[in-house]
Amino acid sequence: MNRLDVTEAIFAIKKEKELSWEGIAEAIGMSTVWTTSACLGMNSCPSGAATKLVEFLGLPEEATRVLMEYPTKEWDKSVPQDPLIYRLYEVVGVYGDTLKEVIQEKFGDGIMSAIDFSMEVDKEENPKGDRVILTLNGKFLPYKAW
Structure with a gap:
């Protein structure tokens, strides 16, 4: 699994289980904004938070390592359309x-x-x-x- 695989899996599980970012954050004991950012791949998770997130969402065990990796924070430099x-x-x-x-x-x-x-x-x-x-x-x- 890579960071994109984990992020896509999180979105799929979130949708399937009708979860909110706030609910996920509460389940792992972190803030809503930080948790969302980590799930989007813009922050690395400490070991404990990564383990709780994988367990709570039922992600494959290998997602723990990916969530703990230091990300390269990059984004599209063009004017956003959203x-x-x-x-x-x-x-x-x-x-x-x-x-x-x-x-x-x-x-x-x-x-x-x-x-x-x-x-x-x-x-x-x-x-x-x-x-x-x-x-x-x-x-x-x-x-x-x-």
């Missing part, structure tokens, strides 16, 4: 420079880590239309001079 992903791309395009300016004004010259990082997706019910709340929480990493 409307939801495109809107996030648009947010970064419109507000990226603004975020950079505000973050560097508050913290100094540096970046937000995507390694020492967590993310939550929440829903706020609103009579004018439900709201999506994305919380990105990354450690500030200052640039060093030497």
Whole structure:
């Protein structure tokens, strides 16, 4: 099995068993966003999480090793076509420079880590239309001079 085989198997089992990402995450004791990302092949699973995921979903044993492999994080560099992903791309395009300016004004010259990082997706019910709340929480990493 390779990473794509495991991801396809996870999607098939998720659909067949009518599971949610939240339910899978709860079953293995990890966050919903992290679990989904790991199942999509963008994060490596620690041994315990990989074992729990394989057992919970009934994946072949060899999937444990694949889930624990360090991924090469790559994606298509073209403009995304999926409307939801495109809107996030648009947010970064419109507000990226603004975020950079505000973050560097508050913290100094540096970046937000995507390694020492967590993310939550929440829903706020609103009579004018439900709201999506994305919380990105990354450690500030200052640039060093030497």
